[in-house]
Amino acid sequence: MSQLLPRTRGVYIQMEDEIAAIGSVIGASWTGLKAMTATSGPGFSLMQENIGYAVMTETPCVIVDVQRAGPSTGIVSAPMQGDVIQARHGSHGEYEIIALAPSSAQEMFDMTVRAFNLAEQYRTPVIVLADETVAHMREEVVIPEESSLTITNRRVPSSRDEASKAFLSASVAPMPVFGRGFAAHVTGSSHDEYGMRKASAPEAIDRIVRTINAKIAPHTREISTTEKTMLEDADTVLVAYGSCARSAEYVVKQARQKGLRVGLLRLMGIWPFPHEDVKEALKSARHVIVLENNLGQLFPEIERVAPESAETVFVPPEIIGTLHRPAYVLGQITREVS
Amino acid sequence: MSGQELHPLSKYIRKGAQPHTHCSGCGNGIIAQSFLRAVDAVGIPKEKLVCVAGIGCSGWIPSPFFDVDTLHVTHGRPIAFATGVKLGNPNLEVVVFTGDGDASAIGGNHLIHAARRNIGVKVICVNNMIYGMTGGEVAPTTPRGVKTTTTPFGNLERPFDLSRLVVAAGGTYVARWTTYHIAALVAAMKKALTRKGFAFLEVVSHCPVHYGRRIGISDPVQMMRWFQKQSVTIEKARGMSEQELADKFVVGEFVDIDVPDLNQMYEQLFEAAKRESD
Numbered sequence: 001m002s003q004l005l006p007r008t009r010g011v012y013i014q015m016e017d018e019i020a021a022i023g024s025v026i027g028a029s030w031t032g033l034k035a036m037t038a039t040s041g042p043g044f045s046l047m048q049e050n051i052g053y054a055v056m057t058e059t060p061c062v063i064v065d066v067q068r069a070g071p072s073t074g075i076v077s078a079p080m081q082g083d084v085i086q087a088r089h090g091s092h093g094e095y096e097i098i099a100l101a102p103s104s105a106q107e108m109f110d111m112t113v114r115a116f117n118l119a120e121q122y123r124t125p126v127i128v129l130a131d132e133t134v135a136h137m138r139e140e141v142v143i144p145e146e147s148s149l150t151i152t153n154r155r156v157p158s159s160r161d162e163a164s165k166a167f168l169s170a171s172v173a174p175m176p177v178f179g180r181g182f183a184a185h186v187t188g189s190s191h192d193e194y195g196m197r198k199a200s201a202p203e204a205i206d207r208i209v210r211t212i213n214a215k216i217a218p219h220t221r222e223i224s225t226t227e228k229t230m231l232e233d234a235d236t237v238l239v240a241y242g243s244c245a246r247s248a249e250y251v252v253k254q255a256r257q258k259g260l261r262v263g264l265l266r267l268m269g270i271w272p273f274p275h276e277d278v279k280e281a282l283k284s285a286r287h288v289i290v291l292e293n294n295l296g297q298l299f300p301e302i303e304r305v306a307p308e309s310a311e312t313v314f315v316p317p318e319i320i321g322t323l324h325r326p327a328y329v330l331g332q333i334t335r336e337v338s
Numbered sequence: 339m340s341g342q343e344l345h346p347l348s349k350y351i352r353k354g355a356q357p358h359t360h361c362s363g364c365g366n367g368i369i370a371q372s373f374l375r376a377v378d379a380v381g382i383p384k385e386k387l388v389c390v391a392g393i394g395c396s397g398w399i400p401s402p403f404f405d406v407d408t409l410h411v412t413h414g415r416p417i418a419f420a421t422g423v424k425l426g427n428p429n430l431e432v433v434v435f436t437g438d439g440d441a442s443a444i445g446g447n448h449l450i451h452a453a454r455r456n457i458g459v460k461v462i463c464v465n466n467m468i469y470g471m472t473g474g475e476v477a478p479t480t481p482r483g484v485k486t487t488t489t490p491f492g493n494l495e496r497p498f499d500l501s502r503l504v505v506a507a508g509g510t511y512v513a514r515w516t517t518y519h520i521a522a523l524v525a526a527m528k529k530a531l532t533r534k535g536f537a538f539l540e541v542v543s544h545c546p547v548h549y550g551r552r553i554g555i556s557d558p559v560q561m562m563r564w565f566q567k568q569s570v571t572i573e574k575a576r577g578m579s580e581q582e583l584a585d586k587f588v589v590g591e592f593v594d595i596d597v598p599d600l601n602q603m604y605e606q607l608f609e610a611a612k613r614e615s616d
Contacts, residue, residue, distance in 0.1 A: 006604075006607050006608055006610075006611035007611045007612070007614075007615050009608045011425045011426070011604060013421075013425060015418065015421070015451075016447050016448065016451040017447060019415060019418065020415070020418035020421070020447070020448055020451070023411065023412070023415045023418030023419045023421075023422065023448075024418050024419065024421045024422030024425070025422060026411075026419060026422065027390070027409065027418070027419035027420060027421065027422025027423040027424075027426065028422035028423065028425060028426035029422075029426075030407075030409060030422075030423060030426070031422075031423055031426030031427040031430070032426070032427075033426045033427075035422065035426070049412055050412055050415065053411065053412050176407075178388050178407040178409075178423065178427065178430060179385060179386065179388070179407065179427050179429065179430050180385065181384070181385035182407065183352065183384070183385075183405050183406055183407060183408075184407045184408070185352070185401065185402045185408050185410075186407075186408065186409045186410060187401060187402070187408075187410040188410065188411065188412060189410065194354075195402075196354070196355065196402055197401075197402060197410075
C-alpha cells in the first residue's frame, strides 16, 4: 500500500503506535474517505478502545487483524485463531461487529473490498480476521478490473437540515462528513438522537445500544455468508473458517475417496454469527466436527445450533499453532463415525 | 428582537448546546472566547474548521458548544484522530483542544510524534496542572510537593515543561501564555492559525475548584493575579537562574520557524509518483 497509494493521491502513514493508527483511520473516515489499518495480535489489542469508538460514532473503517499464536507477543509466524472472541467483544460495552474470515490470498483481496462495502453500508468498523497462514501464503490472486467490482459508498446528507435530523431513528443514518457545513457533533459519549451528549440519561444509551445492534443483526444472512461443499448427502459435516478450512477441504476430498459421506461448511463471515444459516446447513448431520486453531472459541456458537440428534465435537490441531494435519483429522472422523 | 443585542461571536455557538458545563470561575470561558476572536479575526470559514476534543474539561470548550464540525474522541488520542482528519482533507483547519493530562500523560506519545512529523494541526493545550474533571488527581504537570487526592503527602515527581517538550520534539510554532494574558493569547492563537505546520499553544489556566483550592488560592481572580505575578517572559527568563525560575511561568513564543509541513511533503510525493507513472 505504501508503494501503490501515492500514485492515486492516497495517503499511507506509519503512525507511532496502533492506537494512533486506528485513531487516524477514524479521523480520515470523517473527512469522507475510505480508510483502513492492518495489524497482528498485540496491535489488535491496542486498537480495541478506538474500535469501540468507531462503533459508537458509526464510523466506517476496515481493520485487518492477522491472528498470530498468542497471548502476548506469542509466536509472530505461527497460525492461531485466538482473536475470534476479541474481534467480537474486545472493546468494552454492548455492541455488534462484522468480522470476515478469509481462507486464501484471493479472499484477502476480495474480502477487503467487501469489508469496505459493508463498512460503508452499515456505518460500522469491519474486521478482516485473517490468520498467519493465510497472510503469509503465496498463491495466485486475480485482481479484477475496477469496473467489475461492486463499490458501496456511504450516504451523506444533502443539506444541514437533513444532517440535523434525529439520526438514531434511522437504521443507518447518512454520515455528516466534515468540511461540508454540517457542523457535525461526533462523540463517543452517550448522546441523544441529535448527537448531543447525554451522559447521565440511561434512556439515551439504551437507544444507542439498541440502534447499533439492530442495524446489523437482522442482516446477518447477507453479511456473514457460508460456503457449502458436498453437504447434500453428508452425514458428517466439518465446520471451519480461515486457514483451517483449507485443511478441511482436503480432508473432505480424501474422505470421499474412502467412501465416507463428509461435507464442509465454511464460514466466510463469523460475526455476526450466522446462526440460521449454520442451523439449516447442519440439520441433517449426524456428526458435526468443528475445526478451529484454538481451544474452541466459536465452538459454543456452533454447538448451540447443531441438531440435538447429532454428535458435535471440537477438534483443534494436534499442536495448536500448527495447521490441522489432514491424516489426523481423517483419523478423528473415522473414530467418530465408527 | 428589539433591545437585545447578540454577542458578536454568537454565530460560532451551536444552538441548543447551552448551558455550558464548566465550573464557575473556570479558565475555559476565557480560552473559548480568545479562540473564537482569533478565528473571527483570521477569517476562517465555519465549514472549514474542525475541532477535535480530548477527554477532560478542555474538550468541553468546543464540544458541543462550537457550531463547527467537532470530533470528541477517546482519552489522550485527539492528536492522532486530528492527524487523520488533516491528512484526509488538507483544506480543513484542524484544531485540537486537549488538557495537560490528555496531551502529556496518556497521549504524550501522539504529542511528540505530531510535533516531529510537523502535521499541520493546531493544538491548544489547557494546562491547569491537575486532573480537574475527575476530582483533582496529580498530573504530569503538577508541581512537586502539591497535595492532590492521589498525592495526599505531596507530589514526589517533577513536572513536565510542556512547551519545552514540544520544542524538543520539533514543534514549529510553540507559545505559552496564561489566562491572565488575554491579548497575548489571542495574538498567539491568530498566529498559530496562520501557520502551516504543527502549532502548540500551551494555555496555563486557572482551575480554582480542583487546583487553586489545594494550593490555597480558591478565588479565580486571585489565581489570575498569581499568574500575573509569577509570569516572566522568555527574554527575561534567559537571565534568571533555575532556582529563580522554579515557581515561575515562563511565557512567550518559544519557537516560530518555517519548516515544510507533512501535507506539503505528501504533495511532493504525489507529484513524484505521478511523474514516475506518466
